[in-house]
Amino acid sequence: MTVIEDSAQSRSGTVPPRYACGETFVPKSRYVDPEFLRLELDRLFTQVWQPACREEELPAPGSFYEYVIGRQSIMVVRQKDRSVKAFYNACTHRGMKVVRGSGCAAGGDLRCQFHGWRFALDGRSSFVPSRDEFLDRPRDQWSLRPVAVGSWGGWIFVSMADNPPDLLEWLDPLPSALEPFRLHDMRFRWRKRTPLNANYKTVIDAFIEGYHTPGTHPQTLRAAQGPRPPAEPAAPQEFVYAPYTPTLRYRNHSRFIYTARPDSGDRDAARKAQAARPEVFANSMQYNYLEVGSLVTERDYRAARRLATMEPSDIPPFVLYHQMCEELALAEGVDFPKMTMEQYFAGNGDWHVFPTLVLLVEKSCVLGYRVLPDAENPNRCVFEMFSLEHFAPGEVPETSWLEVERWQDHDGWGELPTQDLRNIDAIHAGMHSRGFDGLWLNTAQEMSIRNAHAIADRFLFGVDDGQGAAGDG
Numbered sequence: 194m195t196v197i198e199d200s201a202q203s204r205s206g207t208v209p210p211r212y213a214c215g216e217t218f219v220p221k222s223r224y225v226d227p228e229f230l231r232l233e234l235d236r237l238f239t240q241v242w243q244p245a246c247r248e249e250e251l252p253a254p255g256s257f258y259e260y261v262i263g264r265q266s267i268m269v270v271r272q273k274d275r276s277v278k279a280f281y282n283a284c285t286h287r288g289m290k291v292v293r294g295s296g297c298a299a300g301g302d303l304r305c306q307f308h309g310w311r312f313a314l315d316g317r318s319s320f321v322p323s324r325d326e327f328l329d330r331p332r333d334q335w336s337l338r339p340v341a342v343g344s345w346g347g348w349i350f351v352s353m354a355d356n357p358p359d360l361l362e363w364l365d366p367l368p369s370a371l372e373p374f375r376l377h378d379m380r381f382r383w384r385k386r387t388p389l390n391a392n393y394k395t396v397i398d399a400f401i402e403g404y405h406t407p408g409t410h411p412q413t414l415r416a417a418q419g420p421r422p423p424a425e426p427a428a429p430q431e432f433v434y435a436p437y438t439p440t441l442r443y444r445n446h447s448r449f450i451y452t453a454r455p456d457s458g459d460r461d462a463a464r465k466a467q468a469a470r471p472e473v474f475a476n477s478m479q480y481n482y483l484e485v486g487s488l489v490t491e492r493d494y495r496a497a498r499r500l501a502t503m504e505p506s507d508i509p510p511f512v513l514y515h516q517m518c519e520e521l522a523l524a525e526g527v528d529f530p531k532m533t534m535e536q537y538f539a540g541n542g543d544w545h546v547f548p549t550l551v552l553l554v555e556k557s558c559v560l561g562y563r564v565l566p567d568a569e570n571p572n573r574c575v576f577e578m579f580s581l582e583h584f585a586p587g588e589v590p591e592t593s594w595l596e597v598e599r600w601q602d603h604d605g606w607g608e609l610p611t612q613d614l615r616n617i618d619a620i621h622a623g624m625h626s627r628g629f630d631g632l633w634l635n636t637a638q639e640m641s642i643r644n645a646h647a648i649a650d651r652f653l654f655g656v657d658d659g660q661g662a663a664g665d666g
């Protein structure tokens with residue numbers, strides 16, 4: 194495979210000037226240049242672990258799911274012993290895709306529709322019509338070519354690397370930080386998919402920093418005005434209610450959290466005074482249920498409505514809220530995750546699981562986004578948004594991917610996601626401007642974006658500049 198060999202040779206340990214980032218600067222070429230996308234697909238997506246699907250999307254032995262990344266199609270297949278294997282989705286005869294989409298292998302084997310070759314669930318060739326008319330070939334070359342597979346948090350990860358790192362080490366610190374939340378026991382409440390006119394990183398970036406919140410989602414500054422406050426643009430003085438969302442960098446991933454500025458003095462006082470009022474905190478939680486459809490489940494929403502009627506006390510509203518959510522969940526038979534507040538804050542927040550996945554983690558649920566690059570066009574991507582929740586046994590809803598060709602054709606995104614989606618075209622279109630050179634990032638609240646480029650440079654150019662390193666986090 195010459196492309197890979199060539200790229201390995203040219204991975205000289207320096208980033209070409211047109212792609213080189215500064216301390217807080219990222220050149221726009223990394224978003225709009227077709228050559229950069231080609232490098233990402235050749236050198237990065239062939240090497241990293243990436244989530245292909247959820248465990249529950251492979252319900253039975255024989256269930257398969259086709260994960261497409263660039264020009265590569267990989268099938269993950271549930272085995273008879275319920276383990277999972279992954280293969281390149283290319284028939285070893287003339288290369289045709291063996292499976293398309295998702296489904297269950299009829300009769301327990303995978304069948305190529307071109308000439309009728311069959312493969313067992315473990316990839317071994319099980320039937321070749323007129324086999325005696327073929328020349329000899331080593332046994333494994335008749336079989337589907339394997340791809341590394343692993344699982345964490347309920348996702349099935351695949352890696353095309355020959356020697357991928359241990360999946361849990363690659364994901365560090367997510368497995369330990371999120372262990373108490375038991376993501377693997379969550380199931381979809383809803384899931385949606387649509388193409389967008391932007392680079393996949395333009396979209397990812399819009400979901401891994403909280404700095405845009407007052408600008409894009411001004412209603413979130415106005416919880417004192419009710420569960421569905423007005424959304425006209427915020428005046429400068431209103432930014433005092435903006436949450437502070439510092440980014441934490443890890444070796445392969447990043448996170449932003451919601452917190453008070455360390456030296457804010459009175460700066461956060463108004464915001465803190467507001468948040469101490471039960472009904473104001475309850476309004477924000479109600480908003481999330483009503484206009485995000487995740488972060489707060491229907492059960493949590495009932496807790497928030499009860500909280501809204503309570504008088505201020507010594508116990509902070511968010512503590513009361515968490516207590517009531519847990520009580521309601523347990524009363525309704527949910528195996529609710531048990532954790533201390535310390536454990537909650539160690540896992541709560543907005544994680545970028547580099548490169549394609551974003552997870553906003555709460556106890557009851559996870560709001561997630563996955564964004565996949567187009568195979569050819571740096572100005573296109575596929576966007577997915579979903580909510581995973583802890584359900585009582587027997588209460589897991591039947592869901593499937595809601596797919597729309599234009600995001601505007603679906604009116605159920607909710608006010609807050611709609612505001613994000615409305616930005617996307619304009620962000621990416623603006624990047625093409627002759628008057629724009631690149632991103633100029635906030636040193637506290639947007640370093641998740643800079644970190645992702647540092648991680649990418651390790652794969653793209655063999656450069657490890659010390660960013661994307663454990664320690665900051």
Ligand code: FES
Nearest residue numbers: 284286287305308
């Ligand atoms: S290409 Fe699959 S059977 Fe011929």
Ligand SMILES: [Fe+2]
Nearest residue numbers: 399409410613
């Ligand atoms: Fe947003």
